[in-house]
Amino acid sequence: MNRRITKIVLPIVxxxxxxxxxxxxxxxxxxxxxxSVISILIHPTNNLLSTGSLIDNSYYSLLRVxxxxxxxCIISIxxxxxxxxYKLLGDLFDYVIELLRPIPPLAWIPLILAWVGxxxxxxxxxxxxxxxFPILINTIEGVKSVNSAYIDVAKTFNAKGYDILKKIVIPHxxxxxxxxxxxxxxxxxxxxxxxxxxxxxxxSGLGYLIWQANTIGQVSIIIAGIIYIGxxxxxxxxxxxxxETRQFSWRDVKN
Amino acid sequence: MNKLEIQQLNKTFVSEKNNKINVxxxxxxxxxxxxFLCLLGPSGCGKTTLLRIIANLENxxxxxxxxxxxxxxxxxxxxxxxxxxxxxxxxxxxxAFGLELLGKEKEEIQxxxxxxxxxxxxxxxxxxxxxxxxxxxxxxxxxxxxxxxxPDILLMDEPFVSLDAQTRNTLQKELVKIWxxxxxxxxxxxxxxxxxxxxxxxxxxxxxxPTSIKAEAxxxxxxxxxxxxxxxxxxxxxxxxxMNY
Numbered sequence: 001m002n003r004r005i006t007k008i009v010l011p012i013v014x015x016x017x018x019x020x021x022x023x024x025x026x027x028x029x030x031x032x033x034x035x036s037v038i039s040i041l042i043h044p045t046n047n048l049l050s051t052g053s054l055i056d057n058s059y060y061s062l063l064r065v066x067x068x069x070x071x072x073c074i075i076s077i078x079x080x081x082x083x084x085x086y087k088l089l090g091d092l093f094d095y096v097i098e099l100l101r102p103i104p105p106l107a108w109i110p111l112i113l114a115w116v117g118x119x120x121x122x123x124x125x126x127x128x129x130x131x132x133f134p135i136l137i138n139t140i141e142g143v144k145s146v147n148s149a150y151i152d153v154a155k156t157f158n159a160k161g162y163d164i165l166k167k168i169v170i171p172h173x174x175x176x177x178x179x180x181x182x183x184x185x186x187x188x189x190x191x192x193x194x195x196x197x198x199x200x201x202x203x204s205g206l207g208y209l210i211w212q213a214n215t216i217g218q219v220s221i222i223i224a225g226i227i228y229i230g231x232x233x234x235x236x237x238x239x240x241x242x243x244e245t246r247q248f249s250w251r252d253v254k255n
Numbered sequence: 256m257n258k259l260e261i262q263q264l265n266k267t268f269v270s271e272k273n274n275k276i277n278v279x280x281x282x283x284x285x286x287x288x289x290x291f292l293c294l295l296g297p298s299g300c301g302k303t304t305l306l307r308i309i310a311n312l313e314n315x316x317x318x319x320x321x322x323x324x325x326x327x328x329x330x331x332x333x334x335x336x337x338x339x340x341x342x343x344x345x346x347x348x349x350x351a352f353g354l355e356l357l358g359k360e361k362e363e364i365q366x367x368x369x370x371x372x373x374x375x376x377x378x379x380x381x382x383x384x385x386x387x388x389x390x391x392x393x394x395x396x397x398x399x400x401x402x403x404x405x406p407d408i409l410l411m412d413e414p415f416v417s418l419d420a421q422t423r424n425t426l427q428k429e430l431v432k433i434w435x436x437x438x439x440x441x442x443x444x445x446x447x448x449x450x451x452x453x454x455x456x457x458x459x460x461x462x463x464x465p466t467s468i469k470a471e472a473x474x475x476x477x478x479x480x481x482x483x484x485x486x487x488x489x490x491x492x493x494x495x496x497x498m499n500y
Contacts, residue, residue, distance in 0.1 A: 149339045156310050156333040157353040157404060167356070171343045250343045250384040 032220040040224040049212045061205040068127025069188045080139025105130040105191045123202045130191035131184035138180025142173030175248040182240035257285045258440045264318035280465035291441045293451040296461030302444045332401030334411040340385040347381040353404040371399045391422040411443045470497040
């Protein structure tokens with residue numbers, strides 16, 4: 001209980017300071033007062049700057065993330081499993097992956113625009129790149145860390161390769177994969193918002209809304225948009241965290 | 256009748272730097288049906304490798320392992336030294352593991368596990384995960400898992416080495432009971448003379464690496480055995496003098 005109070009102190013201080021500072025500055029183009037932001041937040045269905053409502057824009061943003069992230073999972077999880085399991089495949093892909101991995105996903109934007117053009121596809125592609133590597137790396141790590149004793153146990157019961165993969169490798173790697181997905185989702189969400197701010201990439205979404213608000217100096221909409229991005233990101237992250245601890249309670253996780 | 260015969264077995268490991276390490280040298284012995292055999296040898300002598308070859312986890316460099324005619328494709332029950340329970344499976348799931356791999360029906364598995372769980376005194380822990388169990392209980396699960404497939408042989412690789420003395424004694428006692436009830440052939444590896452004399456019908460004393468058989472001792476004492484009896488102590492002495500590394 002005491003810890004809960006400790007944790008809530010700083011947010012309250014920040015909110016109060018914000019309000020005091022806003023009153024002191026008295027310039028809504030720099031820092032709007034709390035009330036104008038809250039009034040936007042509590043009317044999430046109002047059309048803003050003719051881009052649609054907060055809800056509409058969140059929906060478009062989420063749709064892109066789900067598509068890009070889903071595609072990332074579909075490709076990186078099986079690839080990670082075979083790369084971790086078959087040394088030859090791991091070695092074959094190793095240099096390419098290591099070379100591409102450190103490139104910030106947003107650096108691909110010009111190329112992606114050239115390849116797939118504007119619209120949904122380009123946004124999905126960027127998110128895909130953002131989600132792909134953390135999931136892949138964690139999956140490989142999970143598969144490689146399988147205790148050889150577990151495989152021996154399976155072999156004494158005459159298990160063949162497929163059984164070992166299904167009954168040992170995948171259950172062992174599952175928590176690693178979920179962790180990769182959580183990290184990948186975080187990066188995907190960041191890539192999305194940045195991508196939506198790029199001119200012409202997709203005329204909707206929270207990033208687009210923020211950018212539109214910027215061009216006409218509507219700081220309260222910018223802040224409302226940022227808060228939405230933060231809340232959605234938090235909810236997604238917590239859902240994965242919940243999965244990690246609940247589904248994998250067999251691990252010795254101490255919170 | 257012999258369950259298993261080992262003839263002229265040799266094993267040499269070749270390291271990455273092409274160094275050859277000879278671990279087993281000209282090993283010959285047979286195990287009788289229903290016998291409790293202990294392999295007694297110093298740490299690192301290659302006894303685990305021997306057991307892994309019998310379990311077909313490793314191939315011998317030369318020599319053969321011959322099974323009796325009833326077990327052309329022998330079913331193995333292997334109890335490993337440590338940490339072999341699957342941490343993502345409950346006690347129930349771990350014991351079911353071998354039966355699942357054999358493709359047994361769900362109901363049949365359920366019936367068999369119910370029987371085994373009470374057999375090894377794990378009632379009430381069916382849904383616990385390995386990390387929630389004490390060392391002794393984990394061993395019971397490992398033994399139950401090995402027995403579940405009704406193996407032709409039970410191979411035990413220093414299973415009680417990490418336990419405290421009291422738990423070890425309890426489990427040794429229980430193992431003797433289990434062995435009597437199931438009539439399984441057992442090969443049990445240990446470096447503990449006391450353990451070998453308490454458990455086995457026969458002890459093979461192994462040499463340092465590259466290991467071979469140095470001496471043999473039959474133990475005809477009645478079970479359950481009394482560690483403090485004169486006979487027990489004399490056999491211990493005899494084996495210790497034969498070890499004499």
